[in-house]
Amino acid sequence: MKTLRTFISLAMLFAAAVHAQVQTEKPPILLNEAQEARFAALLPNLRCLVCQNESLADSQAPLALDLRYEIRSLLAQGDSDMQVKKYLTDRYGEFILYRPVIALHTYLLWFGPLLLLVLGLVAVYRFTRRRSAAISIKPVDRVALSKLLEDETR
Amino acid sequence: MRYVIPILVLLALLALFISGLQHDPRELPSPLIGKAAPAFSLPPLNGDIAQRITPDDLKGKPLLVNFFASWCAGCQDEHAYLLQLAQGAQVPIVGIDYKDALDDGRNWLQRRGNPYAQVLVDLDGKTGIDWGVYGVPETFVLDAQGRIIFKHIGPMTPQAWEQDVLPKLQAAS
DSSP states (O other): OHHHHHHHHHHHHHHHHHHHSOOOOOOOOOOOHHHHHHHHHHGGGBBOSSSTTSBTTTOOOHHHHHHHHHHHHHHHTTOOHHHHHHHHHHHHOGGGBSSOOOSGGGHHHHHHHHHHHHHHHHHHHHHHHHHHHHHSOOHHHHHHHHHHHHHHHO | OTTHHHHHHHHHHHHHHHHHHTOOTTOOOOTTTTSBOOOOOBOBSSSOTTOOBOGGGGTTSOEEEEEEOTTOHHHHHHHHHHHHHHHHTSSOEEEEEESOOHHHHHHHHHHHOOOOSEEEEESSSHHHHHTTOOSSOEEEEEOTTSBEEEEEESSOOHHHIIIIIHHHHHHHO
């Protein structure tokens, strides 16, 4: 009961703090159907920097609201998806993109797992070859063995 | 002898994980380091609200640009230390009141003391976005040419000041 009360008062405090931020009245930005579709497609791939595990599509953080507004205005003025992403990465870095770009500094990230797989396969191959080599009977042993068997049967 | 390689691999992994733990995922590297401070044109908090201040007005000597707000808890935490820094007068601090009601910002500074050489208002948060601010308080270190040379995220502390900010400032001046 007490924890519930603390929780509620904390929640109210948080709501008050968020509310204290001024949301200046901004006119809504109208987009045509194609732009609206691009807007909807872009957002899930962009990270909200305040709650990092939420996308800009889901987050209700004030910064996410502001960034959605900025993205809408960029789309309305005719920017391409690439230009919108550049606008964001110029300010917040590539961390805002959920899907990292493929470039020199991300090769290890993209192809590292493949590299590990290849290394693992090489290791397995060498290990099994060494093992089968150890088990196989050498020609010298063969001669000795047949000799032994001969002695036995005689 | 045959365990040498697996143990080396294990140690390398451990080192990787431990270094990963030292990383705070909330502290994002700013792409603006080394670049000129993004343009803005903001009114002062105290004074003529029709006036506009731009980064050019701030050039000439190294300074700190501190984004704060009266509604921000972390800003209360760092405020006493900012006042102390202002008294030491090592470097002027320019405050940018981020998405705050004018009266709230003014009252806040009146009640708690004003560490800032100049206070500007970013009413709609647009300048914050241009500077890559994602959670106040954030403090930028600018050199005399108006380039951003360092960014501290979160409340300024004596430790962060001495370890991170001061060396950058000394290198810049």
